[in-house]
Amino acid sequence: MVKAIRIHAPGGPEVLKYEDVEVPAPGPGEVLLQQKACGLNYIDVYHRMGAYPLPYPAAIGMEGMGVVEAVGGGVEAFKPGDRVAYADMPPGAYAEARIMPWHRLVKLPDSIDDRTAAAMMLQGMTVEYLIRRTFKVQKGDTVLFHAAAGGVGLIACQWLNHIGATVIGTVGSDEKAELAKAHGCDHTINYREENFVERVKELTDGKGVPVVYDSVGKDTFEGSLDCLKPRGMMVLFGAASGPAPSIDPNLLNKKGCLYLTRPSLMVYNKERAELEACASALFEVVTSGKVKIEVNQTYPLSETAQAHRDLEARKTTGSTVLLP
Missing domain, CATH: 3.90.180.10 (Medium-chain alcohol dehydrogenases, catalytic domain)
Known part of the structure; x- marks a missing residue:
């Protein structure tokens, strides 16, 4: 036993x-x-x-x-x-x-x-498939990564930094902001104090980002779509705050012909x-x-x-x- x-x-x-x-x-x-x-x-x-x-x-x-x-x-x-x-x-x-x-x-x-x-x-291989296969991040890209001070987030910040990407990360406290920055996150947004959509637009001169990595779900989903540039990709890979809302596919067209994917490690490493x-x-x-x-x-x-x-x-x- x-x-x-x-x-x-x-x-x-x-x-x-x-x-x-x-x-x-x-x-x-x-x-x-x-x-x-x-x-x-x-x-x-x-x-x-x-x-x-x-x-x-x-x-x-x-x-x-x-x-x-x-x-x-x-x-x-x-x-x-x-x-x-x-x-x-x-x-x-x-x-x-x-x-x-x-x-x-x-x-x-x-x-x-x-x-x-x-x-x-699990966290490391998740980062691998997200940034190298779901959306292949290139040097010079700017990405938004939610929960940047979490297990997946800290690995992602370092790996993205190594690639040469600029990382915008959301966090829930000033302490977590410092932790994310120490691991390669270029810009942190405390979502309890700032509107992350407005801040992302400010950081990108109104253009938005080509990809958002979102493991939070319900609380961030709609805002994440608004952070994307035209033809950007929303990568929803978790639901820490609850399931993301159902949407009319036409919304993706209205917001700039966006892409939406809900990937999982088990399928990517099948x-x-x-x-x-x-x-x-x-x-x-x-x-x-x-x-x-x-x-x-x-x-x-x-x-x-x-x-x-x-x-x-x-x-x-x-x-x-x-x-x-």
């Missing part, structure tokens, strides 16, 4: 139960992992609340790092003792040990430590080759020092409920790791 977090019904952080569970031997194509660290992400909140329904009792957690303990039949890419990481289906990262399909794992470079690995996979290329690009910018992963909070796995409360209250910055 090992300890794991399970939910038996959707709800608030109180539904997260720290329980004993059995972990079977790995079957064909599977790997048994002894987990060293687990990442905390907003998709975990969506699973907990039932926005993305799971069969109950449900395991949650999409990101982790561990050591291979055993492999099932047909697994040749990994062997016991390998350090691996993942950010993928099926959920179940909140556990001391778990089974994962081998083809969703990647081997870790020795230069990346356990906690950094657990904190970087093929093994895509996953490997994405992870490789992330490992390169991290090991080179161009992007630093900030693990600003750690919690014992038994205190996962409190970690969720702090995440939803926007008390966290950078990345958060749960320790089994």
Whole structure:
């Protein structure tokens, strides 16, 4: 038996139960992992609340790092003792040990430590597909990135800065503004004190930006569209404030023939080759020092409920790791 977090019904952080569970031997194509660290992400909140329904009792957690303990039949890419990481289906990262399909794992470079690995996979690979594949940001582009002091935001600010883009980031406090600036954000907008649409227009001489990256959803969606230049792209990749409103497609025409996409990491990394290329690009910018992963909070796995409360209250910055 090992300890794991399970939910038996959707709800608030109180539904997260720290329980004993059995972990079977790995079957064909599977790997048994002894987990060293687990990442905390907003998709975990969506699973907990039932926005993305799971069969109950449900395991949650999409990101982790561990050591291979055993492999099932047909697994040749990994062997016991390998350090691996993942950010993928099926959920179940909140556990001391778990089974994962081998083809969703990647081997870790020795230069990346356990906690950094657990904190970087989902957020870092999300940044990779957003800025290199969803909208390929070029040197000299100006982009708007919401929640710039969050885990994804801090990685994005650094990576975009490395590319040579100008980053405008929204934040919720002066402290978060300083944090974002320290990680490559050129201009910060405290959305509690400023109208971010007006400020973006001011910073771009009224032109707007070619792309907006929005993980906030309901509270920022319409304003984000108004920040785009003609034929700009709205990249909606989350809903921290709630689902974005439904819109008439004609609105995109009226606002300048805009593009709107709702991408996800799982689709962008569906093929093994895509996953490997994405992870490789992330490992390169991290090991080179161009992007630093900030693990600003750690919690014992038994205190996962409190970690969720702090995440939803926007008390966290950078990345958060749960320790089994």
